[in-house]
Amino acid sequence: MSGIVTETQFHVLAVDDSLIDRKLIERLLKTSSYQVTAVDSGVKALEYLGLLDDEDTSTDSNPVSFTKNHHEVEVNLIITDYCMPGITGYDLLRKIKESTSLKDIPVVIMSSENVPSRINSCLEQGAEEFFLKPVRQSDVNKLRPHLMRTSGKREEDHQPNNVVNKRKPMEECMSPDRTRTRYNDDLEL
Amino acid sequence: MEVDQLQRTFHDYHASLFNEGFLDEQFVQLQQLQDESNPGFVVEVVSLFFEDSERLLNDLSKALDQVNVDFRKIDAHVHQLKGSSSSIGAQRVRNACIAFRNFCDERNIEACLQCLQQVRQEYLLVKTKLEALLRLEQQIVAAGGASPM
Numbered sequence: 001m002s003g004i005v006t007e008t009q010f011h012v013l014a015v016d017d018s019l020i021d022r023k024l025i026e027r028l029l030k031t032s033s034y035q036v037t038a039v040d041s042g043v044k045a046l047e048y049l050g051l052l053d054d055e056d057t058s059t060d061s062n063p064v065s066f067t068k069n070h071h072e073v074e075v076n077l078i079i080t081d082y083c084m085p086g087i088t089g090y091d092l093l094r095k096i097k098e099s100t101s102l103k104d105i106p107v108v109i110m111s112s113e114n115v116p117s118r119i120n121s122c123l124e125q126g127a128e129e130f131f132l133k134p135v136r137q138s139d140v141n142k143l144r145p146h147l148m149r150t151s152g153k154r155e156e157d158h159q160p161n162n163v164v165n166k167r168k169p170m171e172e173c174m175s176p177d178r179t180r181t182r183y184n185d186d187l188e189l
Numbered sequence: 190m191e192v193d194q195l196q197r198t199f200h201d202y203h204a205s206l207f208n209e210g211f212l213d214e215q216f217v218q219l220q221q222l223q224d225e226s227n228p229g230f231v232v233e234v235v236s237l238f239f240e241d242s243e244r245l246l247n248d249l250s251k252a253l254d255q256v257n258v259d260f261r262k263i264d265a266h267v268h269q270l271k272g273s274s275s276s277i278g279a280q281r282v283r284n285a286c287i288a289f290r291n292f293c294d295e296r297n298i299e300a301c302l303q304c305l306q307q308v309r310q311e312y313l314l315v316k317t318k319l320e321a322l323l324r325l326e327q328q329i330v331a332a333g334g335a336s337p338m
Contacts, residue, residue, distance in 0.1 A: 019237055020277065021272065021276055023233065023237065024222075027227065116227050133272065134218070168236075189242065
């Protein structure tokens with residue numbers, strides 16, 4: 001790394017409809033010295049990222065909302081819950097990956113349910129990691145390489161962005177509980 | 190009471206909550222997130238859990254009282270409660286929620302009512318214990334000791 005005088009803080013956008021989980025993830029991220037913005041829905045996340053009104057072509061801001069022009073908002077990573085009312089974490093992930101300006105932002109999914117098909121769909125859609133809740137410090141420690149990789153010089157597409165969009169219907173959020181095996185321990189990325 | 194004695198009481202009580210299955214490893218994770226820069230973190234999260242749980246238990250009561258019971262709604266509430274109890278390490282509440290959801294799937298009202306009672310009971314138990322634990326912490330700090338959390 002070249003001689004940077006001050007350490008730039010990475011900015012993480014956390015999305016979760018549960019207040020408790022938002023507090024938790026915020027605290028976890030802050031102890032890792034990340035700057036955190038936490039929102040309670042996918043819609044608010046899209047608004048924050050400037051994706052809500054128009055894909056990438058909106059030049060005038062929506063006078064009503066607190067939509068920020070996404071060029072002003074610098075987000076280095078998005079971590080989102082999967083099961084949320086309104087748009088799910090998966091939908092959010094898809095929209096981000098379909099956006100020309102935002103597709104390179106690493107996205108991590110969190111879920112309380114260990115459903116292999118769900119995990120695979122998210123990974124295929126471009127999620128970097130899938131964390132089982134409750135998320136721990138050891139999970140958050142896995143974020144750094146993803147942040148480091150997308151900072152500074154952009155390398156060639158390291159993720160298969162041209163994956164055919166699998167529009168198979170997503171199974172419901174409320175699925176039967178499985179045994180709580182820590183899937184992400186076996187995850188090799 | 191002497192600080193040392195309070196500390197010992199705390200330590201023993203804390204250990205018992207784990208031994209008896211009221212709390213699991215996740216609670217320890219919470220404690221680790223508390224430090225001098227965030228001295229009230231555990232209290233804050235636990236208080237949120239209390240508020241959240243009481244709201245959800247009320248909603249569940251009402252939902253099961255309806256003429257036409259909406260099991261999807263009930264399942265959604267239980268899912269939320271399961272999530273928050275899991276996030277703070279309230280193991281027995283979480284397990285009661287898991288059982289509850291199975292009966293939701295079966296659309297069995299009687300069983301759901303019993304489950305609700307079970308969940309409420311476990312919640313009240315862990316609430317009492319957590320309040321006692323937090324009170325001990327307060328006493329230690331008030332007596333000049335360092336927070337054992």
